[in-house]
Amino acid sequence: xxxxxxxxxxxxxxxxxxxxxxxxxxxxxxxxxxxxxxxxxxxxxxxxxxxxxxxxxxxxxxxxxxxxxxxxxxxxxxxxxxxxxxxxxxxxxxxxxxxxxxxxxxxxxxxxxxxxxxxxxxxxxxxxxxxxxxxxxxxxxxxxxxxxxxxxxxxxxxxxxxxxxxxxxxxxxxxxxxxxxxxxxxxxxxxxxxxxxxxxxxxxxxxxxxxxxxxxxxxxxxxxxxxxxxxxxxxxxxxxxxxxxxxxxxxxxxxxxxxxxxxxxxxxxxxxxxxxxxxxxxxxxxxxxxxxxxxxxxxxxxxxxxxxxxxxxxxx
Numbered sequence: 395x396x397x398x399x400x401x402x403x404x405x406x407x408x409x410x411x412x413x414x415x416x417x418x419x420x421x422x423x424x425x426x427x428x429x430x431x432x433x434x435x436x437x438x439x440x441x442x443x444x445x446x447x448x449x450x451x452x453x454x455x456x457x458x459x460x461x462x463x464x465x466x467x468x469x470x471x472x473x474x475x476x477x478x479x480x481x482x483x484x485x486x487x488x489x490x491x492x493x494x495x496x497x498x499x500x501x502x503x504x505x506x507x508x509x510x511x512x513x514x515x516x517x518x519x520x521x522x523x524x525x526x527x528x529x530x531x532x533x534x535x536x537x538x539x540x541x542x543x544x545x546x547x548x549x550x551x552x553x554x555x556x557x558x559x560x561x562x563x564x565x566x567x568x569x570x571x572x573x574x575x576x577x578x579x580x581x582x583x584x585x586x587x588x589x590x591x592x593x594x595x596x597x598x599x600x601x602x603x604x605x606x607x608x609x610x611x612x613x614x615x616x617x618x619x620x621x622x623x624x625x626x627x628x629x630x631x632x633x634x635x636x637x638x639x640x641x642x643x644x645x646x647x648x649x650x651x652x653x654x655x656x657x658x659x660x661x662x663x664x665x666x667x668x669x670x671x672x673x674x675x676x677x678x679x680x681x682x683x684x685x686x687x688x689x690x691x692x693x694x695x696x697x698x699x700x701x702x703x704x705x706x707x708x709x710x
Contacts, residue, residue: 401431418540423461423465455679463665486523490520536570564704580626624636
């Protein structure tokens with residue numbers, strides 16, 4: 395069976411936590427073993443909310459070395475930055491010209507932002523069409539997304555069909571791959587682990603940070619088993635094995651937390667050390683990103699040549 399073309403776009407948006415890893419990052423990285431993967435840092439998408447150049451640069455480098463440390467392999471995947479391939483914004487403009495505003499106004503993300511009083515800019519409104527360009531440039535078969543992003547893939551398909559019907563067959567219709575979370579990973583306060591709640595365990599945390607985070611986990615429970623501690627712990631050990639341990643240590647919350655600290659350190663330590671190695675060679679990591687950008691641009695440029703011919707602007 396031939397490999398599928400898969401594209402994943404990741405926003406440069408700060409430090410990941412273990413909920414990010416088990417909910418999405420681990421699954422994304424595993425896709426490179428069976429598919430031809432484009433892994434794109436979507437820095438232009440991030441500009442809809444991030445307006446600080448220093449933080450943008452720091453976040454781009456951070457997300458790059460995060461994923462390299464987790465096993466993203468530039469020999470298996472094309473790792474690149476959206477802004478290095480100008481064809482993304484060029485194609486988005488072309489899509490702008492064939493898309494009714496009323497169609498984008500039906501976007502769930504747009505309506506949520508509007509209804510919640512979020513400061514709307516044109517980029518946020520147009521976000522789905524830039525995302526469509528991101529996908530359609532590479533003849534992508536599969537786009538892994540969370541359930542809340544499914545509509546964006548539908549918009550990409552609709553846009554491809556609209557262009558194909560108007561100018562002739564050009565774009566492949568992509569399909570979404572819904573990335574089901576392993577579970578809703580609880581944070582230290584019992585709510586879903588989220589940076590906005592301040593209840594996370596950082597993915598590359600130092601030992602003392604792991605210890606502090608785990609010891610702060612809320613342990614209200616029934617039956618002597620701290621449910622929040624157990625829910626995090628089962629990400630690291632088989633559930634049946636843990637049930638026996640937790641039953642034997644029922645009510646001994648401190649001992650169970652200490653065991654979770656030990657297991658988290660065993661899991662995080664090699665990732666943390668790998669990341670530190672990349673931090674020592676930022677130029678090497680950026681060379682990977684630059685080379686990936688050149689590979690992606692070659693593919694995108696060929697597709698845009700076809701698009702320009704179809705719309706009639708290629709007159710030379």
